[in-house]
Structure formats: structure tokens, C-alpha cells
Amino acid sequence: MFYREAGQFKTSYKSDQAIFPILQDRIGLGLIVAIALIGIPFIATDGFLNSIMIPFLILALAAIGLNILTGYCGQLSLGTGAFMGVGAYSCYKLATIFPDVTILVHILLSGFFAAAAGVIFGLPSLRIKGLYLAITTLAAQFFLEWMFVRWGWLFNYNESGAIQNVPQKLFGVQITGAAADPVTRYLVVLSIVVFLTWIASNIIRGRIGRSWMMIRDMDIAAELMGIKPLNAKLSAFAVSSYFCGVAGALMVFFWLGSAEADVFNINLSFQVLFMVIIGGMGSLIGSFMGAAFIFVLPVVIRTIPRVLGLDIGGATVEHVSTMAIGALIVLFLIVEPHGLARLWQIGKEKLRNWPFPYG
Amino acid sequence: MLSEIFVEPFVLMADIPDLLLQTIWEGFVAGTLYALIALGFVLIFKASGVFNFAQGIMVVFAALTLVGLYANGVPAWLALIITIGVMAILAISIERVVLRPLVGQNEAILLMATIGLSLFVRGVGETLFGGETKTMITSELGLPTGITDWNVFDGRVTFQHIDIAAVVIAVLMVAGLAVFFSKTRIGRALRAVADDHQAALSVGISLHQIWAIVWFASGVVALVTGIMWGARSDVSFALEVIALKALAVLILGGFTSIPGAIVGGLIIGIGEKLFEVYWGGLLGGGTEAWFAYVLALIFLLFRPQGLFGERIIERV
Numbered sequence: 001m002f003y004r005e006a007g008q009f010k011t012s013y014k015s016d017q018a019i020f021p022i023l024q025d026r027i028g029l030g031l032i033v034a035i036a037l038i039g040i041p042f043i044a045t046d047g048f049l050n051s052i053m054i055p056f057l058i059l060a061l062a063a064i065g066l067n068i069l070t071g072y073c074g075q076l077s078l079g080t081g082a083f084m085g086v087g088a089y090s091c092y093k094l095a096t097i098f099p100d101v102t103i104l105v106h107i108l109l110s111g112f113f114a115a116a117a118g119v120i121f122g123l124p125s126l127r128i129k130g131l132y133l134a135i136t137t138l139a140a141q142f143f144l145e146w147m148f149v150r151w152g153w154l155f156n157y158n159e160s161g162a163i164q165n166v167p168q169k170l171f172g173v174q175i176t177g178a179a180a181d182p183v184t185r186y187l188v189v190l191s192i193v194v195f196l197t198w199i200a201s202n203i204i205r206g207r208i209g210r211s212w213m214m215i216r217d218m219d220i221a222a223e224l225m226g227i228k229p230l231n232a233k234l235s236a237f238a239v240s241s242y243f244c245g246v247a248g249a250l251m252v253f254f255w256l257g258s259a260e261a262d263v264f265n266i267n268l269s270f271q272v273l274f275m276v277i278i279g280g281m282g283s284l285i286g287s288f289m290g291a292a293f294i295f296v297l298p299v300v301i302r303t304i305p306r307v308l309g310l311d312i313g314g315a316t317v318e319h320v321s322t323m324a325i326g327a328l329i330v331l332f333l334i335v336e337p338h339g340l341a342r343l344w345q346i347g348k349e350k351l352r353n354w355p356f357p358y359g
Numbered sequence: 360m361l362s363e364i365f366v367e368p369f370v371l372m373a374d375i376p377d378l379l380l381q382t383i384w385e386g387f388v389a390g391t392l393y394a395l396i397a398l399g400f401v402l403i404f405k406a407s408g409v410f411n412f413a414q415g416i417m418v419v420f421a422a423l424t425l426v427g428l429y430a431n432g433v434p435a436w437l438a439l440i441i442t443i444g445v446m447a448i449l450a451i452s453i454e455r456v457v458l459r460p461l462v463g464q465n466e467a468i469l470l471m472a473t474i475g476l477s478l479f480v481r482g483v484g485e486t487l488f489g490g491e492t493k494t495m496i497t498s499e500l501g502l503p504t505g506i507t508d509w510n511v512f513d514g515r516v517t518f519q520h521i522d523i524a525a526v527v528i529a530v531l532m533v534a535g536l537a538v539f540f541s542k543t544r545i546g547r548a549l550r551a552v553a554d555d556h557q558a559a560l561s562v563g564i565s566l567h568q569i570w571a572i573v574w575f576a577s578g579v580v581a582l583v584t585g586i587m588w589g590a591r592s593d594v595s596f597a598l599e600v601i602a603l604k605a606l607a608v609l610i611l612g613g614f615t616s617i618p619g620a621i622v623g624g625l626i627i628g629i630g631e632k633l634f635e636v637y638w639g640g641l642l643g644g645g646t647e648a649w650f651a652y653v654l655a656l657i658f659l660l661f662r663p664q665g666l667f668g669e670r671i672i673e674r675v
Binding site for chain 1: 457467468471475477478483486600603606610644645646649656659663
């Protein structure tokens with residue numbers, strides 16, 4: 001009823017191959033982008049932008065990165081945090097070596113360093129798969145994290161061992177640094193994330209994306225049909241790490257402001273993996289939903305005692321929320337192992353058939 | 360530079376043999392503890408195909424429960440018994456609440472479930488006993504605490520008694536498990552389940568029961584590991600990350616092999632200590648954080664099934 005594609009005829013190849021062939025999807029997406037672009041900057045407070053919207057978008061980008069690798073190409077990785085770190089550190093180096101070039105270029109370039117790291121640590125995927133591969137990606141996680149601490153050149157030998165964002169202006173508007181307005185930073189992050197999501201959806205629709213999915217579904221059959229596992233797997237590692245690297249750079253420059261190596265630890269990897277699994281493997285919209293769920297949920301749980309007027313110590317709230325999140329994740333995996341994206345699909349089906357039980 | 364890598368460390372080893380012996384001993388003890396954690400993984404992986412990421416947190420949780428009970432006035436021996444009981448309850452509830460509904464799911468989802476579980480157990484432990492670092496009740500449990508010096512090669516090698524006890528207890532436990540697996544009824548049922556789920560079901564072995572037993576067994580292994588590790592350093596949640604090294608051990612030894620877990624643990628324990636002492640300085644130290652994983656990664660490129668693992672055969 002609400003979501004019927006009946007009567008929408010595709011009369012050209014162009015319209016047949018559109019990303020959103022259905023009118024309702026286009027309207028819906030247009031509305032979401034309009035709200036994100038115009039609505040939220042007007043109504044949101046600085047705190048909301050800083051502590052919810054910006055991190056949500058950045059983590060969603062990282063989740064898209066991991067989803068490309070795990071959801072579309074079927075290679076489990078626990079090294080996401082480290083690849084994000086590579087992006088962040090290389091962006092910092094680029095920004096301090098070339099201070100005159102705009103930060104946006106640095107951020108988009110820094111992803112390539114992460115991609116290179118991803119390809120190197122993705123090499124074992126040619127011989128092994130599944131859980132064995134997941135463990136070798138732990139090597140990336142711990143080795144790179146160690147490097148961020150020990151290799152002083154990476155953080156310009158400063159005392160604190162942390163990397164800071166470099167204040168920069170774009171068209172006369174401060175976009176990074178402490179002086180930058182949260183709304184400006186939000187809009188920059190939003191445009192980068194939207195742009196990269198668009199790129200990702202096109203890569204996935206194309207030849208490369210299809211070869212990843214063939215490898216995921218059955219690698220031997222894919223090989224017989226002429227897909228080179230070497231190219232498919234390593235390109236998945238490269239593209240995935242590119243996205244993670246950009247997310248890491250955004251994280252330091254537009255969200256945290258400064259970061260130590262510890263930010264990119266294994267818990268970040270787990271967090272992003274949760275977003276992918278809870279959101280739905282092999283779904284871009286799922287990455288956003290998963291990021292919202294995993295990132296916003298703890299924030300909500302932590303505010304519950306305050307809303308109820310209970311006087312509980314901060315540490316206890318932290319502990320109880322860890323427990324609650326763990327329990328919710330397990331519950332969610334039991335109830336809907338295919339993630340929020342699957343619920344979204346069921347919802348769309350319901351809307352299509354309403355008011356009838358089936359179409 | 361080349362001489363620093365290929366010559367000097369060996370010269371140093373030959374010049375100061377007591378340092379070498381000391382390093383190997385330290386690595387041996389650390390390796391024993393890695394092997395114990397890996398053993399917990401192997402038990403569960405063999406019987407249920409679940410890759411239990413929560414093993415590390417189970418080690419911490421068991422040690423925390425023991426210390427926490429003692430701090431609340433429970434005598435040490437009673438605290439030990441209660442802790443074993445708690446691990447049994449944990450095992451049964453994990454089987455009922457988490458594993459049973461997830462049977463037959465994709466391995467990534469099972470892995471995520473155990474990571475979720477580890478968050479939950481961590482939260483429970485922190486809520487009940489607090490997140491701060493605690494000291495293990497070593498002497499109260501009747502474990503030795505002194506040190507013995509052994510004069511050798513004009514030098515001295517120091518043995519902590521607790522380390523010796525750790526090795527002895529580990530050996531006893533592995534032997535006990537081996538006897539349990541080969542001689543008892545439940546042990547044989549366990550091996551049957553590990554071999555073939557459906558065949559085991561068809562001869563009347565209850566999978567649920569076996570899974571609960573296996574989780575309990577690895578809970579007990581976790582408790583012993585927790586006591587030993589806690590006695591060597593202290594009881595804190597940092598142990599959870601160290602416990603991930605057991606995953607590298609598993610790669611070396613193979614996911615399904617108990618001897619593999621032990622040999623792998625020792626190789627990694629001794630290897631990382633030697634590397635840190637003799638080569639770590641070249642890289643700025645702290646190499647123990649990644650050595651195990653990088654070794655496992657290189658090893659995998661040559662032998663994907665591990666030292667003792669079953670050969671991976673793919674059917675189309």
C-alpha cells in the first residue's frame with residue numbers, strides 16, 4: 001500500500017540500472033539527506049552534534065568499511081581499529097608535513113595508507129579463511145598499535161605521544177581545531193560520509209563487488225568461473241581498509257581532536273564488528289543502523305539512571321551498562337541473527353502488503 | 360645492523376648463559392599459562408565448534424570471584440569450592456541461554472555471541488567485585504611463595520616457587536584431563552561428540568549435557584589459570600587482552616589438538632621472551648604485545664592446519 005513499486009515502469013537501461021529504481025526509496029532517501037543536512041544543524045545542540053551525530057557518522061563509515069570485507073567478501077577481520085589508526089596517523093603526518101594543503105585532501109589520501117596496510121595484512125587470506133584469518137588480523141591489530149606507540153616519527157616525537165588535529169580553514173571557515181563550530185564539522189563529516197557511501201554502493205553494484213560476493217558465497221565456484229581470489233580478496237582488503245582509514249582520520253580530526261594509540265585498540269575493532277553484525281552483514285543501510293544501535297545504546301543506558309533520578313556512582317553505571325550491552329548483543333543475535341537490515345526488509349514487506357497479510 | 364640481528368644476540372646468549380636460562384624459564388612458565396588458556400578454547404571448540412572468545416574473561420571472572428569471596432570473609436577453601444560452583448552455574452546457563460538457541464548458526468555469529476558474552480561476564484564481574492586491580496590470595500590457598508636461587512655457570516637463576524607450582528599443577532591438570540577423556544564414560548562421550556555430532560546423538564549422547572560439561576571443564580581450567588596468573592602478577596581485567604594470545608597459540612597448535620595447545624603455548628611463551636630480551640631492544644622494546652600473533656601469521660602461511668591439527672580438507 002505505502003511501498004508499492006507497481007506501475008513504475010523502467011523504459012531505459014539507465015533507469016533500470018539506477019541505484020534507487022523505486023520512487024519511494026528516492027523520496028525517502030531525499031528526506032533523510034534533507035533532514036541530516038538542513039534539519040539537524042538547525043535544531044541540534046552542540047553537545048548532541050559532538051557526542052552523538054559526528055561519532056555516529058564516523059563509526060558508520062568504519063562499519064561500511066568492515067562490512068565490505070566481512071559482509072560482502074566474507075573475510076572476518078578483527079583489525080579494524082588498527083586500520084583506522086593507520087588512517088589517523090598518516091593523516092596527521094600529511095597535515096603536519098603539508099600544512100598548506102586542505103585537510104580534506106589529506107583525509108581522502110590517508111585512506112590509501114590504510115589500504116596498503118590492509119593489503120599487507122590481508123595476504124594470509126589467500127591461504128586461510130574464517131576464524132584462522134580473524135586471528136591473523138589480530139596480528140595487524142597488535143603490531144600496528146605497538147608501532148603507533150614506539151615509532152616516534154609518527155607523532156612527531158611530541159611529549160604526550162598523542163596526535164592532535166591541525167587547525168585549518170576551508171574557504172575562510174574554520175573546519176578543524178578547537179575553534180571550529182560543531183555544525184561546520186558535522187557538515188564536513190556528513191558530506192564525506194555521504195560521498196563515500198555513494199562510492200561504496202557503486203563499487204558493490206559493479207564487477208568488483210560482485211566478484212567479492214562470489215568469493216563470499218563459494219570461493220571455489222567463484223574461482224572456476226574466472227574470479228581471481230587474489231584480486232578479489234586483496235581488493236576487498238584494500239577498499240575496506242581505505243574506508244576504515246578515512247573513518248580513523250575523521251575520528252581524530254573532526255571528533256576527538258587528539259588521540260593516543262590506545263584509542264585504536266582492540267575494543268574499537270570489536271565495536272565496529274558488532275555494528276556490522278547487529279546492523280546486518282552485506283548491507284550498507286545496516287551499517288548505519290548498526291552504528292546507531294551500538295553507539296547510541298550505551299549513551300541511552302547511561303542516562304537511564306539519571307532520568308529515573310537514581311543516585312548511582314559513575315563506575316557502577318559504566319559496569320552495569322557493559323553488562324546490559326553484552327546481554328543485548330547476545331539477545332539480538334538469538335532473536336535476529338541477520339541483523340537490523342533484515343528487520344528493515346521485513347518492515348518494507350509489511351508496508352508493501354498492508355492492509356493485507358500477504359501480497 | 361646485520362650483526363646486531365644475527366650475531367650479537369647469540370654472542371650474548373653464550374656469554375651470559377644464566378640470563379638465557381632465566382629467560383627460557385620465564386618464557387616456559389608464561390607459555391604454560393598460555394597453554395592452559397588455549398586448553399580451555401580447545402575443549403569447547405572440539406565439542407561444540409564454538410570459538411569461545413570469552414575464555415579470557417572467564418579466567419578473570421573466576422579469579423575475581425575467588426578473591427572477592429575471600430575479601431568478604433569467606434574462608435579460602437570454601438571460596439574455592441563456591442567459585443567452582445559459580446563456574447558450573449555459568450557453564451549451564453551459557454549452554455541454556457546462549458548456545459542452545461544459536462545451534463547451527465554461522466561461525467561469525469557464534470564468535471560474536473561469545474564476544475557479547477564476554478562483555479556481559481565482564482560487566483557482572485565489575486558490578487559485583489569492582490573494576491580495580493586485586494591481589495590473589497596465594498598463601499591462603501596453600502600455594503608456596505618463596506624463591507630459590509640456583510647457582511650455575513658463574514651466575515644465578517631465580518625460580519619463584521609459585522612458578523614451579525604453576526607448572527606442576529598445569530601438568531597434573533593436563534594429565535587429569537587426559538585420563539578423564541580416555542577412561543571415563545563422560546570423557547568418551549565428549550570425544551564422540553567432538554568426532555561427529557550426529558553420530559553421537561544417534562547413540563544416545565545428550566549434546567546439551569556434554570556442552571554444559573565442556574563449558575564447566577573449561578571454567579575449571581579458567582579458574583586454575585586465574586589463580587596461577589593472579590599469583591604471578593595480580594587479578595585485573597588487563598588479563599583479558601593477554602589471554603587473546605592463546606588464540607595465537609591455537610594457530611600454532613591447531614584448533615582441535617590438546618597436545619598442540621601445550622606445545623604451541625610453550626613455543627610462544629619461550630619465543631616471545633627470548634625475542635624481547637635479545638632482539639626487542641633493536642625495535643624499541645614491548646615486542647611481547649605482538650610477537651605471538653606475528654609468529655602465528657608467518658606460521659599459518661606455511662602450515663594452515665597448525666602443528667597437530669587435522670588436515671583441512673575441502674569438499675565442493
